[in-house]
Amino acid sequence: MTTRTIQHGSTEHRIWQVLLYGGIAAVVLAIALTQPDYRMAQFSAVAAWSVALLGMNLIIGYGGQMALGHSAFFGFGSYLTAILYADYGVSFVGTLPISALAGAAIGFLLGLPALRISGLYLALVTLALALAFPAIAKMDQLSALTGGANGKLAYIQWLPPTWLPFTVTSAAWVFLTLSAFAAVLFLLASNAMRSRVGRAVVALRDNQIGAAVSGVHPATWKTSTFAVSAAYASLAGSLMMLAVPIVTPDSGGFLVAVTLITGMVIGGAGTISGAVIGGVAVVWLPELSKHWAGALPLVSESDGTALSTAVYGAVLILVVFVMPGGVVTFVRRLRARFVVVVPQVPATSPPVAHAAPLSPTPELEMERP
Amino acid sequence: MNLLQTLPWAVPGVNDAFFDLSYVLQLVTTGLANGAVYALMALSVVIVYRTTGHMNFAQGEMGTIGCLLVFSISVERGVPYWISIPAAIALSMVVGAVLQRTLVQPVERRGGMGVVLVTLGLFLIINAVDAVIWGADPVTPVTPFPSEAGDRFIILDGPPQFAIRYSTIGIWITLAVVVGLLWLLLQRTRLGLGYRAVAANPESALLVGIPKDRMLMLGWALAAGIGTLAAVLFSQKTGSLDFNLMAAVILYGLAAAALGGFDSIPGAVVGGAVVGLVESLVPAFFSFIGSELSLVMALVVIVAVLLVRPQGIFGKAKVVRV
Amino acid sequence: MTLLTVEGLEASYGPVRVLHGIDLTVERGEVVVLLGANGAGKTTTLRALCQLPGLSTSGRVDFDGRSLVGCRTEEVVRRGIAHVPQGRGTFPELSVEENLDAGAYLRRDRREVRQDIERWYDTFPRLADRRHQSAGTLSGGEQQMLAVARACLSRPQLLLLDEPSLGLAPLVIQHLFEIFAELNRSDGTTILVVEQNATLALSIATRAYVIESGQIVLTGPAAELHHDDGVRRAYLGF
Numbered sequence A: 001m002t003t004r005t006i007q008h009g010s011t012e013h014r015i016w017q018v019l020l021y022g023g024i025a026a027v028v029l030a031i032a033l034t035q036p037d038y039r040m041a042q043f044s045a046v047a048a049w050s051v052a053l054l055g056m057n058l059i060i061g062y063g064g065q066m067a068l069g070h071s072a073f074f075g076f077g078s079y080l081t082a083i084l085y086a087d088y089g090v091s092f093v094g095t096l097p098i099s100a101l102a103g104a105a106i107g108f109l110l111g112l113p114a115l116r117i118s119g120l121y122l123a124l125v126t127l128a129l130a131l132a133f134p135a136i137a138k139m140d141q142l143s144a145l146t147g148g149a150n151g152k153l154a155y156i157q158w159l160p161p162t163w164l165p166f167t168v169t170s171a172a173w174v175f176l177t178l179s180a181f182a183a184v185l186f187l188l189a190s191n192a193m194r195s196r197v198g199r200a201v202v203a204l205r206d207n208q209i210g211a212a213v214s215g216v217h218p219a220t221w222k223t224s225t226f227a228v229s230a231a232y233a234s235l236a237g238s239l240m241m242l243a244v245p246i247v248t249p250d251s252g253g254f255l256v257a258v259t260l261i262t263g264m265v266i267g268g269a270g271t272i273s274g275a276v277i278g279g280v281a282v283v284w285l286p287e288l289s290k291h292w293a294g295a296l297p298l299v300s301e302s303d304g305t306a307l308s309t310a311v312y313g314a315v316l317i318l319v320v321f322v323m324p325g326g327v328v329t330f331v332r333r334l335r336a337r338f339v340v341v342v343p344q345v346p347a348t349s350p351p352v353a354h355a356a357p358l359s360p361t362p363e364l365e366m367e368r369p
Numbered sequence B: 001m002n003l004l005q006t007l008p009w010a011v012p013g014v015n016d017a018f019f020d021l022s023y024v025l026q027l028v029t030t031g032l033a034n035g036a037v038y039a040l041m042a043l044s045v046v047i048v049y050r051t052t053g054h055m056n057f058a059q060g061e062m063g064t065i066g067c068l069l070v071f072s073i074s075v076e077r078g079v080p081y082w083i084s085i086p087a088a089i090a091l092s093m094v095v096g097a098v099l100q101r102t103l104v105q106p107v108e109r110r111g112g113m114g115v116v117l118v119t120l121g122l123f124l125i126i127n128a129v130d131a132v133i134w135g136a137d138p139v140t141p142v143t144p145f146p147s148e149a150g151d152r153f154i155i156l157d158g159p160p161q162f163a164i165r166y167s168t169i170g171i172w173i174t175l176a177v178v179v180g181l182l183w184l185l186l187q188r189t190r191l192g193l194g195y196r197a198v199a200a201n202p203e204s205a206l207l208v209g210i211p212k213d214r215m216l217m218l219g220w221a222l223a224a225g226i227g228t229l230a231a232v233l234f235s236q237k238t239g240s241l242d243f244n245l246m247a248a249v250i251l252y253g254l255a256a257a258a259l260g261g262f263d264s265i266p267g268a269v270v271g272g273a274v275v276g277l278v279e280s281l282v283p284a285f286f287s288f289i290g291s292e293l294s295l296v297m298a299l300v301v302i303v304a305v306l307l308v309r310p311q312g313i314f315g316k317a318k319v320v321r322v
Numbered sequence C: 001m002t003l004l005t006v007e008g009l010e011a012s013y014g015p016v017r018v019l020h021g022i023d024l025t026v027e028r029g030e031v032v033v034l035l036g037a038n039g040a041g042k043t044t045t046l047r048a049l050c051q052l053p054g055l056s057t058s059g060r061v062d063f064d065g066r067s068l069v070g071c072r073t074e075e076v077v078r079r080g081i082a083h084v085p086q087g088r089g090t091f092p093e094l095s096v097e098e099n100l101d102a103g104a105y106l107r108r109d110r111r112e113v114r115q116d117i118e119r120w121y122d123t124f125p126r127l128a129d130r131r132h133q134s135a136g137t138l139s140g141g142e143q144q145m146l147a148v149a150r151a152c153l154s155r156p157q158l159l160l161l162d163e164p165s166l167g168l169a170p171l172v173i174q175h176l177f178e179i180f181a182e183l184n185r186s187d188g189t190t191i192l193v194v195e196q197n198a199t200l201a202l203s204i205a206t207r208a209y210v211i212e213s214g215q216i217v218l219t220g221p222a223a224e225l226h227h228d229d230g231v232r233r234a235y236l237g238f
């Protein structure tokens, strides 16, 4: 088998890219037009989850910081949108920038300690944040806003507009909307990671002192990466309100945190496209595992729920053992046997633009505290 | 009328009840009893951390399953506790060593985030297995110590009245015994010397012929045994037992370990006491902090320690000269 | 009689190949020096002999007639090799006495271990004065003494020394090398020593190897190498 070499930015590369993006759009549209409503809700959830996973990917995969409690930001975003929409009459779209900014602000404030707490300690603090989130959401002082232990309901009106050239159900319209938002956020992240910004983040992960010497200010970059990733998670929580109209204290809790981690690891830390695969895994793993569990003798319905938790755990461990780079890295290795995309040789761009090749963390290598 | 209550200390947001001596003594006792359990969890964390530099986030769940085992043997089948508890501890130790060997060691060599992920995976698996085997509803708590309402020492025969339950004293004695045995093991035996050598310098430990891998397994085994004991005591202390028994306690244990600097045994004990006291006194003192916020307080303790004094309260600066 | 035979030893740290086929032999009772520039692979050679983890090795390593390849490090030590790592590698949180006890970890003859420890205290009285002090508080020279004593407490047949003179005052170096010579003479301990102070090392050595970029480039009797022009220029500085 001969490998094919394609230059980045060449016509051939462009064609492949257009085909890829077009293919994705076609698949999304096909889902919207053909799938029943209950499936549509799941696909909508995939779109929202993948945005949260993208946020985690930015800080963990690219930034190399073990920030594991993004469920807290996710839950925060859901609550914010639910409260603003239901109690303050803000439109759904209007809640999104607020959610992103508030998420970023909180992320920035929490990111400041990330300068001093790194490695395992950061993992500890962020997991503790996820563990504590439900308690905060249930606080008496906040229960007027959050609805206490029962959670908050917000049925968001979201009907397909009349100008659509085809007719879709409102569930399908929700799915299309979320896919569009997700697509924009993905393109933003992907471009940012290919730009100087992304190189700085990765340079910092790979070599803190070296990066500092070459002008990347560690404090600023780490905190900003954390803030952006928190904004993504918060936005994802907001988007999720469109798909699932209720948010409960546990939406931001430990189990969701570990779910997100599992999704991220399955997709592949430090890969943009891994976030979508992770989203698919997060949505269908429980269903599949309940299905498998049901096939086992001696397992009751409620045990099925517990077993789906166990399946998350088992899959998490399994991926660490057999596919440490996640699905995307696995596929990339496979693809590399057939096609190699080489970066364009720039004639005029400044040397810094291609100084550090962008590399995801395939093996989740990270500093010890 | 209590004298203290007449003093003009009425600070807004501060509970009057706080000036009731018998109530305060009771809060302190409760805090120190829970604190002893947190101290045991912190010891488990420290024992693993010292040699491996890892935190086992599944430590609490491993304890829960051990405690549920004690429930099945003693509460359900009537076997005396002095048989079931040592048996459960021994079994946990074996399981801990096996898990370290099979799931942690291979990943540890690769470094990075793998071990954290594996312990999180273990957390989910064990939690779910508990729920499947013992059900999601609470079961009868295990009570190795006398636990009737009258089983207590009267210390002040009121008013103000003050009594300490036998079970509380039992918890304290257990902690003291565990610390004592641990000290003997680490300071007075060849095995303990090997463990401490690996903690101090893993490569040199290998070069003097200490089987490092086995020391890491020993750490996990000890931690698992102590974790099971902690879970049993916590079940007795709180009079509750279900598959989520230790889900929060691991966080208090981690907070206590953080206070102690993650590598000090006395630090873990003092840290446990501090966390227990904070948990019981702060909500009583400030009425606007509900007791349901103890998890948040644990989080605050962890962040505060790591930010202000990452080396913990005992803060022994590393004694290394080059 | 040959104690150690190394043939075609290759070693890499992850993807980085550092040793490209080392061949060397050490006869029983010899003192052999390994010379080489910084980064030539001397430390790596010693580490590979001990089968330390983190280093993937291939090639033949026979010690006392049996292969060491694939053994665990503790097994290598049990078979009679002791290694004083570069930069001393004491246990800083343990007391001096505990460091020495750890050196005898594999020995069961507690009484003789006690005697050996006392003998080393006689050799290095500075350690005796500090026996209950934690090793991390010792000076560099004291730590080197401790590292040597600790290694010898396993009663090795072969002692691997990695730059024992590093950072020490000339008098202390002199003292240490006298002790090495004495160990070799009276206890019959075979020694493989890596040393930058080539003159001194060659003065107690029987033979020497020169390693360059992970390969042995020169070998011969110590006296001969001492007078070899190339060696003199490259490693002796005169």
Ligand SMILES: Nc1ncnc2c1ncn2[C@@H]1O[C@H](COP(=O)(O)OP(=O)(O)OP(=O)(O)O)[C@@H](O)[C@H]1O
Pocket: C013, C016, C018, C036, C037, C038, C039, C040, C041, C042, C043, C044, C045, C086
């Ligand atoms: N842990 C490691 N990972 C990757 N490369 C390493 C590692 N340790 C050493 N090296 C590389 O292996 C080569 C040989 O190193 P080694 O320590 O064996 O040299 P040396 O001859 O002992 O040098 P020196 O005289 O400076 O002690 C060097 O190029 C070094 O960069």
Ligand SMILES: [Mg+2]
Pocket: C042, C043, C044, C086, C162
């Ligand atoms: Mg060296």
